[in-house]
Amino acid sequence: MKISEKLQIITKISGLTQQRLAEKIDISFVALNNLINDKAQPRTNTQNKINELYLIYSGKKQIPRNIIEAKKEIIFKKSKINKNIIKIILSNENILKQIVLSLTYNTNRIESSTLTENETAAIIFDNIAFANRTIVEQLEAKNHQTALMYLFNHLLKKKPVSEELILRLHSILLNGINSDAGFYRRHAVRIVGANIATANYLKIPELMKQIVCLVCNQEKDTIKKVCITHSKFKQIHPFSDGNARIGRLLLQALLLQKNLAPAIIKQENRALYMKYLNISQTREDFSLFEDFICDAILEGYKMIEE
Numbered sequence: 579m580k581i582s583e584k585l586q587i588i589t590k591i592s593g594l595t596q597q598r599l600a601e602k603i604d605i606s607f608v609a610l611n612n613l614i615n616d617k618a619q620p621r622t623n624t625q626n627k628i629n630e631l632y633l634i635y636s637g638k639k640q641i642p643r644n645i646i647e648a649k650k651e652i653i654f655k656k657s658k659i660n661k662n663i664i665k666i667i668l669s670n671e672n673i674l675k676q677i678v679l680s681l682t683y684n685t686n687r688i689e690s691s692t693l694t695e696n697e698t699a700a701i702i703f704d705n706i707a708f709a710n711r712t713i714v715e716q717l718e719a720k721n722h723q724t725a726l727m728y729l730f731n732h733l734l735k736k737k738p739v740s741e742e743l744i745l746r747l748h749s750i751l752l753n754g755i756n757s758d759a760g761f762y763r764r765h766a767v768r769i770v771g772a773n774i775a776t777a778n779y780l781k782i783p784e785l786m787k788q789i790v791c792l793v794c795n796q797e798k799d800t801i802k803k804v805c806i807t808h809s810k811f812k813q814i815h816p817f818s819d820g821n822a823r824i825g826r827l828l829l830q831a832l833l834l835q836k837n838l839a840p841a842i843i844k845q846e847n848r849a850l851y852m853k854y855l856n857i858s859q860t861r862e863d864f865s866l867f868e869d870f871i872c873d874a875i876l877e878g879y880k881m882i883e884e
């Protein structure tokens with residue numbers, strides 16, 4: 579495959595602008611444009627970077643198991659140092675605000691919110707309303723903040739991650755937005771942009787009980803369990819709206835419950851998140867998703883440790 583074709587595929591999958599892609603490859607916008615239009619050939623170093631990005635965004639990158647395990651080892655060492663992660667977060671206002679802002683801004687942006695990070699901060703911390711933004715977007719930000727705080731305090735009391743908690747978080751998240759807040763969907767849906775079959779709505783209560791059983795099992799590899807649970811929850815798609823955000827809240831709950839930092843899934847990594855999640859659902863191969871979540875958890879530790 580020609581370099582120009584690889585670059586076109588990277589652009590399509592990643593959603594990166596040509597300017598951002600040029601920055602990632604460390605070449606000028608003009609040089610990238612020439613490569614995309616097959617008007618030039620890259621230097622060896624540039625070609626290697628393009629090939630690496632192609633493997634990453636196409637989902638063809640093979641990550642050696644020992645690299646994933648090494649990242650997990652770093653994470654669990656940090657867990658032993660930070661012995662009560664929830665208490666650390668809640669007792670430090672700066673850490674709490676940074677984590678709540680990052681999780682709220684990024685999770686909503688992944689779902690196509692147009693709010694900037696500064697606007698999100700103004701809405702959730704200063705109760706400022708913006709006339710040029712929709713009421714729904716601003717409610718989504720406030721509701722997510724409320725859901726996060728409810729979750730943090732729930733876990734601080736060492737309460738379990740249960741079906742009741744999932745429904746409660748959904749009722750908070752969609753409060754004032756969706757009349758089905760706190761209830762499973764009662765109709766068929768499809769995941770837009772994904773070739774993944776969702777569950778028959780009649781089977782959702784039974785399938786969600788299976789999710790809770792998965793949450794409660796004694797799997798020693800917490801990160802692997804978190805990835806499998808998140809993947810299966812998203813495929814069930816139990817709600818009429820808010821599934822992705824509730825799925826990420828559930829992911830955070832499982833990590834925090836095991837005294838691990840929250841996973842900061844940044845909106846600029848949306849394409850990789852969606853790609854690796856899709857691979858986990860269609861191929862039952864969780865390695866890329868595990869590696870991605872490890873990196874996101876390490877981002878969470880950066881916020882806590884800095």
